[in-house]
Amino acid sequence: MHVRWLTAFLDFPAADFGSEVTFWRAISGSTVSPPRGASKEFASLDPFNGDAHLRVQRIGSGPGGTHLDISVDDPASAALEAVALGARELADYGTHRVMASPAGGRFCLVEWTGETLRARPIRWPGGTISIVDQIDYDVPTAKFDAEIAFWSALTGQDAPGGPDRRTLTRNPALPLQVVLVRSDDEHGGAYIDVAASNLAVEVERHEDWGATVVDRTADRVVMSDPTGRRYVVSARNPRTGA
Known part of the structure; x- marks a missing residue:
């Protein structure tokens, strides 16, 4: 598959979302984008230059964690390719597919939205x-x-x-x-x-x-x-x- 962009996603329980976003905004030197999603659960940590490669998500249950988003032209065909290589598809949300590698590492296949410019340190x-x-x-x-x-x-x-x-x-x-x-x-x-x-x-x-x-x-x-x-x-x- 043609990997267009990679994003690290930080998943936070609702109770920790505000303080955790503040911490990671400070650590990465980012600004926080307007929230998006049906429940306003997603946001990007936008660098001062370049396209975002660090995003945050408020989750409804569980301890949270970290996963990788892989941006591709067609998540559906990319999911089929990943499964053929040994991955498992855990969920299909239409806009993205939640996957697990052979060892259980979580990642998502998402549609590329035009990111091209790497942020500078x-x-x-x-x-x-x-x-x-x-x-x-x-x-x-x-x-x-x-x-x-x-x-x-x-x-x-x-x-x-x-x-x-x-x-x-x-x-x-x-x-x-x-x-x-x-x-x-x-x-x-x-x-x-x-x-x-x-x-x-x-x-x-x-x-x-x-x-x-x-x-x-x-x-x-x-x-x-x-x-x-x-x-x-x-x-x-x-x-x-x-």
Whole structure:
């Protein structure tokens, strides 16, 4: 399929929606679009330049989470292709299809609405530069090889890397990378990854907005947002993702 655009979707329970949107607006340096949807449940976090690649959704039940929207010309035919590669279709809402990868990773196939311009990273007070530029899927070990094959075939991108972490080759036309991480958690899960030029300064900025550090290595810090959503801040080049 021809992948036109990628969007990270943050799903929030109704009780947390306002405070969570405020947090992620601040972290990403975005403005919030007017709400849309039958119940005004969707909004985009619009960058100061470029097209939106981060969106939010208020959900009626459940703890929320993170998923990937893949924009294509024809979601119906793309869903058939994804199923042929091993995905499952979970729901058909007409405007979009909710899918699960072979390992259970959630994603949606949506109709492309003309996005083409990648946002630029933001330089913050204190000198750090950062951008939300990656979505990571934790994949159970037993399904790791099958998941690599699926995502490579679905997107038409190679997945180089080591035995425990594979990154789909960056398409310079797209705003997000997809990363597959081997995990001991049999349920997997998805989370966003923020590239930062100065890891310590960026983490401190997130803490100032209410996030907490869960785990830390030399080049990667696992964070929890104010309502417990896991995400990562990485010491990577915000302009190239490397």
